[in-house]
Amino acid sequence: MGYGQAPHILIVGGGYVGMYTALRLRRKLHGDEATITVVEPNSYMTYQPFLPEAAAGNLEPRHVVVPLRKVLKGCRIISGHVVMVSHEQRTASIQPLLGDAFDLKYDILVICPGSVARTLPIPGLAEQGIGFKSAAEAIYLRNQVISRLDAAASATDAAVRRRALTFLFIGGGYAGIEALAELEDMARDACSYYPDLAPADMRWVLVEATGRILPEVSPAMGLYTVKQLEHRGIQVKLNTRVESLLDGNVVLDDGERFEAGTVVWTAGVKPNPMLARTDLPLDERGRLRATAFLQVDGVADAWTAGDCAAVPDLTKGEGATTGPSAQHAVRQARRLAENLLAELRHEPIRPYEHSYAGSVASLGLHKGVAEIYGVRLRGWPAWLMHRTYHLSRVPTVNRKARVVADWTLALFFRREIVSLGSFADPRAEFRRVATPASAPAAGTHAAPGMPAAVDGPAADSAADSTADKAVPAASTFPGTPAAAPAPPGTPAPPPRRQRRTRRPRSGGADRRPRPRAPPRPHGGR
Ligand SMILES: Cc1cc2nc3c(=O)[nH]c(=O)nc-3n(C[C@H](O)[C@H](O)[C@H](O)COP(=O)(O)OP(=O)(O)OC[C@H]3O[C@@H](n4cnc5c(N)ncnc54)[C@H](O)[C@@H]3O)c2cc1C
Numbered sequence: 001m002g003y004g005q006a007p008h009i010l011i012v013g014g015g016y017v018g019m020y021t022a023l024r025l026r027r028k029l030h031g032d033e034a035t036i037t038v039v040e041p042n043s044y045m046t047y048q049p050f051l052p053e054a055a056a057g058n059l060e061p062r063h064v065v066v067p068l069r070k071v072l073k074g075c076r077i078i079s080g081h082v083v084m085v086s087h088e089q090r091t092a093s094i095q096p097l098l099g100d101a102f103d104l105k106y107d108i109l110v111i112c113p114g115s116v117a118r119t120l121p122i123p124g125l126a127e128q129g130i131g132f133k134s135a136a137e138a139i140y141l142r143n144q145v146i147s148r149l150d151a152a153a154s155a156t157d158a159a160v161r162r163r164a165l166t167f168l169f170i171g172g173g174y175a176g177i178e179a180l181a182e183l184e185d186m187a188r189d190a191c192s193y194y195p196d197l198a199p200a201d202m203r204w205v206l207v208e209a210t211g212r213i214l215p216e217v218s219p220a221m222g223l224y225t226v227k228q229l230e231h232r233g234i235q236v237k238l239n240t241r242v243e244s245l246l247d248g249n250v251v252l253d254d255g256e257r258f259e260a261g262t263v264v265w266t267a268g269v270k271p272n273p274m275l276a277r278t279d280l281p282l283d284e285r286g287r288l289r290a291t292a293f294l295q296v297d298g299v300a301d302a303w304t305a306g307d308c309a310a311v312p313d314l315t316k317g318e319g320a321t322t323g324p325s326a327q328h329a330v331r332q333a334r335r336l337a338e339n340l341l342a343e344l345r346h347e348p349i350r351p352y353e354h355s356y357a358g359s360v361a362s363l364g365l366h367k368g369v370a371e372i373y374g375v376r377l378r379g380w381p382a383w384l385m386h387r388t389y390h391l392s393r394v395p396t397v398n399r400k401a402r403v404v405a406d407w408t409l410a411l412f413f414r415r416e417i418v419s420l421g422s423f424a425d426p427r428a429e430f431r432r433v434a435t436p437a438s439a440p441a442a443g444t445h446a447a448p449g450m451p452a453a454v455d456g457p458a459a460d461s462a463a464d465s466t467a468d469k470a471v472p473a474a475s476t477f478p479g480t481p482a483a484a485p486a487p488p489g490t491p492a493p494p495p496r497r498q499r500r501t502r503r504p505r506s507g508g509a510d511r512r513p514r515p516r517a518p519p520r521p522h523g524g525r
Pocket of ligand 1: 012013014015016017018039040041042045046047048049050051052080081082083112113114115132133134174175272274305306307308324325326327328329360
């Protein structure tokens with residue numbers, strides 16, 4: 001392999017694999033041994049295992065991302081997408097965030113654009129659903145849940161209120177379970193600030209197509225988690241599929257129908273579709289074919305790892321590949337960087353081998369489930385294990401310090417319950433007042449961030465048309481694209497010590513008369 005001059009390494013994607021590979025290469029490469037370019041649409045790497053805690057307000061969202069330009073000094077960072085790769089020509093086509101696409105020449109390719117949500121052609125899913133893979137989605141869901149509580153607490157129509165307080169999660173892997181459990185925990189806590197709302201007024205539903213949740217842990221631990229969730233009043237529907245979500249009307253294949261104001265899709269991931277726009281070999285699932293040395297199979301100067309790659313799992317039988325997890329991604333990045341360096345220096349390379357250690361999942365404050373090397377932990381010890389493990393893994397001392405500061409504050413103060421949903425479209429209010437034609441009649445005041453369709457004089461009639469429009473949407477969910485930019489200053493971490501949240505009362509125990517929600521027809525709790 002002769003490159004003539006210092007080879008140019010192009011890294012596609014600045015997530016787990018991309019960032020850790022670049023970091024290690026930068027540390028170990030001598031001065032002019034090679035140059036590195038990282039192409040990534042975000043200016044940061046997202047530590048995804050902390051997204052549920054960010055959504056629940058236990059962590060400041062900015063503390064769960066790592067700024068690439070800060071940690072990858074000496075690398076060129078291009079903010080944009082790689083849209084095509086011709087490895088034969090050693091050329092990548094890049095669409096920057098601004099301006100025209102351009103071609104970039106390279107010598108060595110590290111391709112790691114990760115995965116995207118694996119969706120199904122369910123009517124209404126694209127319009128109603130949101131995923132849970134990015135900081136923007138975590139922030140958005142936090143705002144969404146709190147804004148639904150705000151809206152429901154002020155709504156007079158029972159159906160509108162019921163819809164706003166119904167939260168549907170589809171998919172029972174660790175991302176879905178953690179997101180559901182953390183958000184429910186936050187909403188339950190928030191209910192104590194709403195005299196007109198009790199936790200029992202909310203309906204949280206998990207729909208899972210298979211017969212179990214958390215496939216990453218043993219069936220016994222999955223069952224334990226189901227029981228924990230059900231004990232909290234969360235309805236877990238196993239062996240059930242969603243047939244339709246049109247206009248937020250949920251139709252399940254067991255015949256049940258209900259309306260949901262929030263639909264979160266966490267039913268697994270698939271390899272990034274951009275891989276199909278390369279001349280590299282893919283397997284039947286659309287993953288890059290890789291060797292155990294983390295090279296693209298049969299292709300010179302091309303390396304891969306992480307969610308997008310079918311890496312042989314040497315700890316298992318013939319044909320097994322490593323699953324999509326941060327645990328593998330981080331270790332593969334390390335091996336990939338070492339092998340790439342070794343190849344540059346004409347030294348031997350080594351295969352990647354790691355037996356899956358297990359999983360830790362947080363189910364809300366002080367609640368969790370963990371199974372590490374066969375050791376099973378539940379409740380508080382599992383939650384502590386989750387925090388300790390991820391604190392040790394989150395990159396950079398700077399991030400670790402900030403995360404610890406967030407958690408420490410949470411010991412003394414309860415979390416914020418403010419929805420800053422208008423951050424998704426902060427110009428909406430200004431647009432409204434600056435557009436003469438849409439100036440509202442006296443007395444019509446739309447909330448900032450409200451869709452233009454229900455703004456202005458026509459608002460009243462439009463608002464009658466659907467239940468959702470009748471609820472002021474501080475965040476414009478559903479239907480707003482998930483890719484809203486991360487808003488500045490999402491609620492700071494939890495204030496004051498966690499108080500016991502009110503349990504659903506059987507009735508009559510409250511001294512003050514309080515308007516109650518109408519009975520739910522579903523009988524979930
Ligand atoms: C909510 C959640 C919780 C999780 N919790 C855990 C956990 O507890 N334990 C665990 O082991 N795993 C966990 N995971 C999984 C883990 O985060 C992933 O397996 C890991 O991020 C995969 O790393 P990666 O580098 O392959 O992909 P990513 O980290 O997703 O990085 C891919 C990067 O490529 C970029 N990109 C995409 N397309 C392009 C393009 N065309 N051009 C340039 N760049 C592009 C993306 O913006 C992204 O930054 C969790 C995932 C989620 C969503």
